[in-house]
Amino acid sequence: MALTHEASGTFAIAPTPFHEDGRIDETSIDRLTDFYGKVGCSGITVLGIMGEAPKLDGQEAIAVAARFIRRAKNMSIVVGVSAPGFAAMRSLARSAMDAGAAGVMIAPPPHLRTDDQIVGYFKQAVEVIGNDIPWVLQDYPLTLTVVMTPQVIRRIVMDNPSCVMLKHEDWPGLEKISALRGFQKDGSLRPLSILTGNGGLFLDFEMERGADGAMTGYAFPDMLVDVVRLSKAGQRDAAHDLFDAHLPLIRYEQQQGVGLAVRKYVMKRRGMIASDAQRKPAASLTAAARAEVDYLLARLARTDKRADLADRLNVA
Secondary structure, eight states, X not given: OOOOTTOOEEEEEOOOOBOTTSOBOXXXXXXXXXXXXXXXXXXXXXXXXXXXXXXXXXXXXXXXXHHHHHXXXXXXXXXXXXXXXXXXXXXHHHHHHHHTOSEEEEOOOTTOXXXXXXXXXXXXXXXXXXXXXXXXXXXXXXXXXXXXOHHHHXXXXXXXXXXXXXXXXXXXXXXXXXXXXXXXXXXXXXXXXXXXXXXXXXXXXHHHHTOOEEEEOOSOHHHHHHHHHHHHTTOHHHHHXXXXXXXXXXXXXXXXXXXHHHHHHHHHXXXXXXXXXXXXXXXXXXXXXXXXXXXXXXXXXXXOGGGOOTTOTTOO
């Protein structure tokens, strides 16, 4: 099913599972996809920043995307297609859609600085990949260094009808969500799905500001599903209580440079993937860091039994 502006819920940002020797672990792709479906994710986003996409060659990238798509059943698959050049972007985008993807995600390259440069870049990107492909605009200034104001996002969305979703990852960014929803109320912005990232660090209040759900890679996607559900049901205290219990681990995951290592370690502990290996170049966790994560999991297990992993230290 093609992605639309009505998309909501939790889209898990998937890591790319690897064997210890760097080969792609297809069995773990299947296991991970099944887990996301079991816990209630609406979709999966693959080949994003967390997916180590730059470490894959072109054939590997489409093979990984196709594997997730084949296994996903009723979940929508969004494929990250950001690339230094438009030729590679078009090739991956068209191949992903031919394989059954619901849409693609495009991030701005770091060299863009002025509003006109940003708007012009996305206009050209859409011309190249084709305006028949629904796509997600990724707004992640902390990593990508490109600042898009609400007004610039409105211009991009209104200029490109095939843009159906914003992946919102600005920080601070709550006022940006409110501004965009305000544009919709005054009729200057057409309907747009807004899913939020940043590891889920601000999901509790992002939902209250008008987000439609989460699109992030926290190692407990089932918690994200629950917080989105509780928030939409108006159960504010329950949503915040669950979120607050996870916040120390969410914060730990957000460390620059080692965040993916933390996530993969927890995912391995949970049995979602067989190995926490990354492709080189990669940062690894020290014994002290692993002990800290284990401590956080043990504390979290006091309030969320899903974190009780004492019997899973040697998941294969």
